[in-house]
Structure formats: structure tokens, C-alpha cells
Amino acid sequence: MLDGLDRALIHALHIDGRASFTQLATVLAVSPQTVSRRYERLREQAALRVVGLPDHQLTGHEQWLLRLTADPETALDLAHALVRRPDTSWVYLTGGGTEIVAVLETPLGTAHGHSLLLHELPPSVGLTAVSAHHLLHSYLGWRTPWRMSANALTPQQQRMLCGTRFTGYGGTPTPDRYRQMQLSPADHALMDALRRDGRAAVAELAADTGWSPATVSRRLDHLRACGAIFFDIEIDPALLGGSVKVLLWMVVAPARLDEVAASLARHDELAFVAHTTGPTNLVAHALCRDTAALYHYLTHGLGTVKAISSLETAPVLRTLKAVGPSPSAGPPSRRG
Template sequence: MLDEIDRALVHALHIDGRASFTQLATVLAVSPQTVSRHYERLREQAALRVVGLPDPQLTGHEQWLLRLAAAPETALDLAHALVRRADTSWVYLTGGGTEIVAVLETPLGMAHGHSLLLHELPPSVGLTAVSAHHLLHTYRGWRTPWQMSANALTARQQRMLGGTRLVSRGETPPSDHCSQVQLSPADHALMDALRRDGRAAIAELAAGTGWSPATVSRRLDHLRACGAIFFDIEIDPALLGGNVKALLWMAVAPAHLDEVATALARHDELAFVAHTTGPTNLVAHALCRDTAALYRYLTHGLGAVKAIHTMETAPVLRTLKAVGTIPTPGSPSDRGRTT
């Protein structure tokens, strides 16, 4: 399990994934050596990783939530085919092991972008069913982390890292403070590198983009300031009390959707809440300590929300890919350098 410093460090990295060990040490009131030691241990034992992610809305993209079904003997092959794609994230094996759920990112305006993915999948995967849900609005997730992974710092400590009330309360930050960003090939290379390693040193990022370190530093500062890129954390949720995982597909009357989704985004059990297209217009990702806790949440937590007309529960058996790029063997490791 995580100790007090571990939890504080995880929360701090949610706020500023590129904060130096010295900055983090000041906020946590420990030495930089202590921060470094805890960080390395979390990387090795808790699968901690910082990843830089582009904001889809500001970088000309949209997201689809795909539910794909395959025969039992080919479902895992289908899942791994999705994992290998650069435009996918959150690849889950759910239900009885024959359904795969994944998030696909496509260029804005490509209304049938998800269909292109299906044509590119190898025929051997034995695809038997498909449904695609356009992600219209996210209430919890992406920029607003699961509350159980971001509840260790005081308000003062969060301010020291530049955090705001959005970080601790799970509200969706406005994106209208910056118009859509036109990305150059070097920008794409920069974002690809940060998706692999959000704490990569400026010198490493410069080598991958062809820019000078000073140019990389200025461009990264600009992209962060206007919201075109942000940083997220990958970590084993079981260490934070999320041993049992389930996807929840809910149908809510449109008149009550925003009210219900906003309320659910404050629930400790939910790491992701979003409005989607389709017969179930609200999807959530539940993380609970055990099956008994999941039962209590479904019957008492969600059962008390009268505006939820129907709900489907799909247990997550395996998480094959999260938000970052799957590291390749021999890729540079994250040593906590952000200079």
C-alpha cells in the first residue's frame, strides 16, 4: 500500500507532472532525495508513469468510445491489435472476456473515423459486433483525476504547485481561453515524446523534435499555458483502493443529464464520467475496494439517483492500455529530469 508521502507525491504529479524533485520536495516538506526515492519506488512497484496528452478539442481531434465483441478465442488478439495503434487509449477487456472497450481519437469532422479503424483491423480477429459512442463531454477524467488519487494535499500545497479548485473538485476546466492550435510536424513529435514520457528532459525532447532546447522549452510552456497539452498519471488503482473495476453504461433523460453527470463526478467511486451518443448516454468507470463495495455503490449510491432509467454493468477484467503510449523495449526510462 501507499504511505502518506506516496499519496502526496501522486497528487502533486497530477497537478504538475513536470515539477522538479526540488519543487516537489518543497511542497511535501521533505528532501529532494526522499522525493526521488519514493518516485522510483512508485515507478517500480505501482506502475507510476507521467504522460503528456494533447487536448483533443484544442488540437483538432475528437474521441470515440468503441465497444467491440469477438469470439472467445480471438478477443485477446483483437484487444492487442487495438493496443498497438497510436490513436487508441484505455483498451479494456470486459464482461466475460469477449468484449473490448477502447477510446479512439480521430481528426475533427471525420464523422465515421471509427469505421476506418475497423477496416484496418486484421480479419483474423473475428469481430462479431461493434458499437461506437462519440464522447461529447467529460465530467470526470482526463484533466480531472480520480478523487482517490488526488486527495492528499492541502489547498495551500496545491496552490504552491499552481493547482486550482478544479483539480480538487473535479470540475471541467474551460477550454475557450485558447483557440484551436495549429500543430507542426515538430509539435506532433514533441507530443509523441511526452505521451511516452511526460517527464523527459528538455534535451531529450529537443533531440526528438529537431528544435533547440530553448525552442522546446518555449513551445512547451506555450502549449501548456493555452491548455493544448496537459499531464496525467498512470498508476495501479488497486494501491489506492480500486481493486474491483467496472464500466457503467447508463441512460438518463436529457433534461436531467447534466445534473446527474455533475453529481456523479463527485462520487469517490468514479474515475471517469462522460456524456456520449447512443442508447446509453452516460458512461462511467467505477473503482471499488471489493465486490461488496461495488454492490453497495450500485444499489445505494447509484440506486438512489432516480433519473437513471437503465444501467448496464460490465466488469473490467484487464486493462491492456491506459492513456500513454506503450513503452517499447530499450526506450529511455523516466529519471525525473525536467530541466
């Protein structure tokens, strides 16, 4: 079970995933050795990972939410084929175990990028149905963490971590927030390395990019300051009260969509809320303590939102991939 210090450390890493153990210790009022031990224990027992993620709009990409259905005998093979791809994240096995839901990132303007992916899948996966939903706007998730995983620090502690260079989760972008950046091959190598391990040492990042450690530090500071890269946490949500995981597909009248989505983003039970294309125009990811809590939320939480005209629930049976590459891609490095 997680105690107060564990939860505070998780919250702190949400704010600054690359804060040193010394910085974290100052905020948490413990020794750096205690922070180091807790961090290693959370990695081993709670599947904690810090990952660096590019802002898809600033780096010239767009995101699709795919729903794929396959034969029962081949659904897991299809899911693992998606896991192995570098352009996918959040690969879930849902429903009765024959549906796979995944997020796909494609270069901006690529014609039918999700269709190209389907042509690249093994012919033996037994694909029986496909729907692709363009993620148009996220109200909760990505830069904004699930409230139950980031509710342990006082406002003063949060300000101590934000410091003068970066504020909020992952840094406050400049006014050029949506101006696409020109990235070099070394920039992409840096982002790939941080997606594997958001706390990789500067020396390791230098080896991956071919830059000097000083250049890596300057470039990383710049990418964070302009919002092109931010840091997120992967952790087993069951330890934070999210044992039951459900995807919610909703239909809301367009005139009420922004109002409803913004309201749902304030619900403690939701970790992700986004506007999508398709027959359902709002998708959310619910995390509840147990099935009784889920029932209560569906009936007394979502059930009171009159603007939701249709609701489909899809229980998540397995999470095969989160935002970072599969941990089996390689052992995490030591960092401080």
C-alpha cells in the same frame, strides 16, 4: 502499500507532472533525494507513469468510445491490435472476456473515423459485434483526476505547486479554450514524446523535435498555458482502493442528463463520467475496494438516482492500455 508521502507525491504529480524533485521536495517538506527515491519506487512497484496528453478539441480531434465483441479465441488478439495503435487509449477487456472497450481519437470531421479503423484490423480477429459512441462531453476524467488519487495535499500545498504560470490540473486554458490551434510537425513530435514520458528531460525533447532546448521550454510553456497539453498520471488503482473496476452504461432522460452527470462526477467511486451518443447516453468508470463496496455503491449510490432509467455493468477484467503508449514501446528515461 502506499504511505502518506507516497500519496502526497502522487497528488503533487497530478497537479504538475513536470515539477522538479526540488520543487516537489519543498512542497512535501522532505529532501529532493527522498522524493527521487519514492518516485523511482512508485515507478517500479506501482506502475506509476507521468504522461503528457493533448487536448483533443484544441488540437483538432474528436474521441469515440468503441465496444467490440469477438470470438473467445480471438478477443485478446483484437485487444492487442488496438493497443498497438497510436490513436487508441484505455483498452479494456471486459465482461466475459469477449468484449473490448477502447477510446479512439480521430481527426475532427473525419467521416466515420471509427469505421475506417475497423477496416484496418486484421481479418482474423473474429469480430462479431461493434458499437461506436461519440464522446460529447466529459464531466470527470482526463483533466480531472480520480478523487482518491488526488486527495492528499493541503490547499496551501496545492497552491504552492500551481504557482503563477499554471493553475489547477494541467494549467488553466485561456479564453480561446476551444479555438483549434495550428500545430507544426515539431509540435506533434513534442506531444508524442511527452505521451511516452511526461517527465522527459528538455534535452531529450529537443532531440525528438529538432528544436533547441530553449525553444522546447518556451513552446511547452505556451502549450500548457493555453491548455493544448496537460499531464496525467497512470498508476495501479488497486493501491489507492480501486481493486474492482467496472464500466457503467446508463440511460438518463436528456432533460436530466447534465444534472445527473454533474452529480455523479462528485462520487468518490467514479474515475470517469461522460455523455455519449448511442442507446446509453452516460458512461462511467467505477473503482471500488472490493465486490461488497461495489454492491453498496450500486444499490445505495447509483440506486438512489431516480433519473437513471437503465444501468448495465461491465466488469473490467484487464487493462491492456491506459492513456499513454504501452510501456513495452521503450524504456523510460531518467529525469529529475
